[in-house]
Amino acid sequence: METGKPRRGMTPLHFVDDEWLALRTEDVLEPERPIVDAHHHIWEGHQHHTYLVPDLLEDLHCGHNIRGTVYVECSFMYRADGDPRFASIGEVEYANGVAAAFASGRYGDVRACAGIVGKVDLTLGAMAQPVLEAAMARAPDRFRGIRHMLAWDASPEVNLLRKPPVKDLMLDPSFRLGFAQLGKLGLSFDAWCYHPQLPQLIGLVDENPDTRVIVDHVGGKAGTGPYAARKDETFRDWKRSMQELARRPNVFCKLGGLNMRLNGFDFIDRDLPPTSSQLATAWRPLVETCIELFGPGRCMFESNFPPDKAGCSARVLWNTFKRLASGHSEDEKAALFAGTAIRAYRLPESLGTPAPAS
Template sequence: MDVNYKPRRGAPPHHFVDTEWLGLRTEEVLEPHIPIVDAHHHLWDRRPVSLYLLPEILQDINESGHLVRGTIFAECTSMYRADGDPATACIGQVEFANGIGAMSASGVYGPIRVCAGIVGKVDLTQGAGAAEVLSACVARAPDRFRGIRQMAAWDASPEVSTLARPPERNLLEHPQFRAGFKALAPLDLSFDAWVYHPQLAQLLALVDAFPDTRIVVNHMGGRAGLGPYASRKDEVFAEWASSIRRLAERDNVFMKIGGIGMRLPGFDFMDRDLPPTSEELAQAFRPGFEVCVEAFGPSRCIFESNFPVDKACCSYRVMWNTFKRLAAGFSESEKASLFAGTAVHVYRLPESLGQAA
């Protein structure tokens, strides 16, 4: 059995991949000379449902034809320790990703530096105790561990809220969470924020409470077009755009441009007979992209694949072709920021990853 087989198109969870369906769409690689740092992807072994480890991501990258120089692993509750204190189980994920990074850095698997940066997870609701676990993560991967993501995405609608382990409703406001959050800046660690658009006001309050902590908004701020939001998309877009502009006024906040292969925005690309082209995806996501880049500027925006989740919608080649179409009107220096430079800066990666090999 193909462990990446999607048993029926449209079936939850959204990250099931139908490789035969994806193979029905081919297109030429756009601007293959642009260096890319993929700022957000996952690795896991969830057989028989999904397998995505070093061979799988390298295959996607190598077959894409894009010049990916390095990647950043993002927390996905993968490879936690099975034994010992549950509070430190998350250290296992950092050790796992650091091992992948070391394998990649050996050069045995080619020039791409997978897991050059690691965004792990530490439960900040441990309060002051989170500092010890964060320090342990730094000690396990000092050259790669750059921050954490504690997913806060919650919504009353089950169509929107699809996390296997839903967080507390108002996690970002939790006093113990904030007590743990204090430990990030002294360790020069960032926080990746995954919320749905109605929660952006809570995120803004967190940003204002911690102006010295780098905060990276995931997936363009989680604008939802499903469930109760499907019938009022124009109103939702206006509310989301207003929140994005307010967040952009804070210079410690950065924006990840991606998540375009998820069902969340309310598009039906995964249910069509043919996968979408990069032109179709660019047209669909251009309004949101323009709001983000106009608000934050290219120097604070980062393209991300969100693979293998977004592989449910399109191939790696089509994904990055989409981003290149979205960025077509920008200068070479602005493209350099969007595709690699901002990621290198925010996650403190080697400067060489933002340059052609």
């Protein structure tokens, strides 16, 4: 029986309950469709849950035709020794090693971490350039850009990060000087911020029109804390900023990250996991708005696993996205599920085609 009652109280952030997820099974929709997962992490002991290569591999082989992935930084495997400014290069090295293991064919035709988004501290200003160059040198075939966390809100109910950045980081002159180094090197920037911060992001984009910016998690529309009681106003504010961002041709949008409690949905706290139909109904206003504004050619689906695995299995997640894309043409679906990520992160074109017959 479907109910909405909480299960054992509110679940911890990012906690993956495998027994709970197993209560929901579905057949795979469109199993042949090639997918490039535009955003996932690998980590150990991170806020109640470990998600390493065996866990990733299990989700990649969930029944959907996932051909490749983009690894996004999560402060994992930093170097313990040497110049601390270069500590984050350790994560790039680790992700590149994972990618090399998958490129060997040992795990089949899927190419995990085919693109790597690392972390470089942009508050280093002009000195961020040699760190960026070091990351490029350590993974020349896969390093595509960075993410420097921006997500800050005055409400502790909204902040998701263990160590939130300082307020108004995007206005900091040193950060802006560091950001300016990305375009010189042909690198992209993944922007993870909450929707009230989007006007600042617009200003940053306008200062750097030649730098590719990928907006994570549908622009971080908050639905908790002070925003929970102002849903219509919050949606209008979010949409207004996303409209402005969509007018900038160098900006792309990731569709996902919606299982996090930030968005105001309570699926992860129910006694039964959601179906893909339930998730598609709940997420449709956000996802359809983004596709309408940016177009399929600048939108890409992302798993955001393992954080979003707290709310549903990989099979249910990708079924949800397929339901959301059902009204689009075949070319548009090809872009949303693989083509846009391939173009945005300069990945091998072969990842957008079906796996070769074994």
